[in-house]
Amino acid sequence: MVVRDKSPTPPPPHERGRLASYAARPGLAAAATFCVALAAMIAAQRWFDPTWLLCLAAALFLAASAYLLTRARRNGSARGMENQSAVNEARMMAIIRSSMEAIITIDERQRIVIFNPMAEQVFGCSAMEAVGGPLDRFIPERFRAAHAQHVQQFGGTGVSDRQMGTQRVLSGLRANGEEFPLEASISQIRDGNTRLYTVMLRDITDRVKAERAQRQAREELRELSANLQNIREDEKSRIARELHDDLGQQLTALKMDIASVEQALIDSADVPLRAQLQGMRRLIDATVASVRRIAADLRPVMLDDLGLIPAIEWLSNDFTNRYGIDVERDIETGDARFTQAGATALFRIVQEALTNVARHADATLVMLSLRAESPNFVLRIADNGQGAHRSGEAGGKSFGLLGIRERVHMLGGAVEIQTAYGKGFALTVTMPAQTVQSQEVQT
Secondary structure, eight states: OOOOOOSOOOOOHHHHHHHHHHHHHHHHHHHHHHHHHHHHHHHHTOTTOHHHHHHHHHHHHHHHHHHHHHHHHHHHHHHHHHHHHHHHHHHHHHHHHHOSSEEEEEOTTOBEEEEOHHHHHHHTOOHHHHTTSBGGGGSOGGGHHHHHHHHHHHHHHOOSEEEESSSSOEEEEOTTSOEEEEEEEEEEEEETTEEEEEEEEEEOHHHHHHHHHHHHHHHHHHHHHHHHHHHHHHHHHHHHHIIIIIIHHHHHHHHHHHHHHHHHTTTOSOHHHHHHHHHHHHHHHHHHHHHHHHHHHHOOHHHHHTOHHHHHHHHHHHHHHHHOOEEEEEEEOTTOOBOHHHHHHHHHHHHHHHHHIIIIIOOSEEEEEEEEETTEEEEEEEEOSOOOSSHHHHTTOSHHHHHHHHHHHHTTOEEEEEEOTTSOEEEEEEEEHHHHBOHHHHO
């Protein structure tokens, strides 16, 4: 059901003069009739003629009636306008009172004029206590001077409204002394010679708490991921050492025993036995090579013994031998020495990037560069492959890229990906020198 407002609508200002002139026309006509009758009476010199006296009385009555009617109409129009103004003001106050935002209106002295029910709820203070008092009581003391200056500057701009605290969360002060975060917007109007400022406030305590909890959970997940990465690296190192040392040594000893048996049977006529021993020796050689390759994939011994640069050189050569993809290297780090965490992170990033090239890029050439660009180290791996033809591929949905991002984040670095379909894929990692370089070298 639609309820229509049947209250009279006041005429616009430019129509009021015209309506007043229309209302005055009956009075003017009656006055003119009276004047004509009086003039005719004087001209005829019939002062006591009943007919002329009756006409003169009728004209006088019409003039008086028209005058009284005009006054009544004017008074009724003024009362209608006053009633409409009162209705509009009541509507506005009803809207303010029912608003879900805290609304506070202050004058030029920053004294509170309007304090709606939601403001009472947010600040824990009744409107009776707040109206007429200073706004400062709801602002923490350390922010009062800046807030007063902001309002003053805003009043001089002439702008009707503005967001307050768009780059940061503002602070409010409840009546019980508790501080809380809020968002605010301010507007201004001129009421006669007085300027009024209206501030709309929103208590965002719950949102700030949720965001803080989300950030804390994210940081805890990152710390967990970093711890798992460290555990994984330690486990890889342990398995690689056991494969290289224990299993490799045992296979080597078995190979030497077979060589001794072969030497003992060199004069034997048992040719099939000698052939079988030679096959066993070849199988052991292949097994030793596989063990060494697996151990190197887990963690190259040279990464711990010789450092990052020789390990990257070995990784590049091994990649070319396995997949037939050339790797052009441009490594210029000077005499920098890397921390174990920094060397491991950079090596794993190169390893993962080359693995992605072999799996997805369909490339024939990889350009690998690692350069010292103070105060950072910049690692870049680019290929001439097919690139990514969907934005999601460059957005880090791959677990390999997610792992790279996490490693870089742990060391305070940044990752940049440049790709386009048919134009290859480029991964650029920037690491702060202070997090990947040994402290004794930096000093």
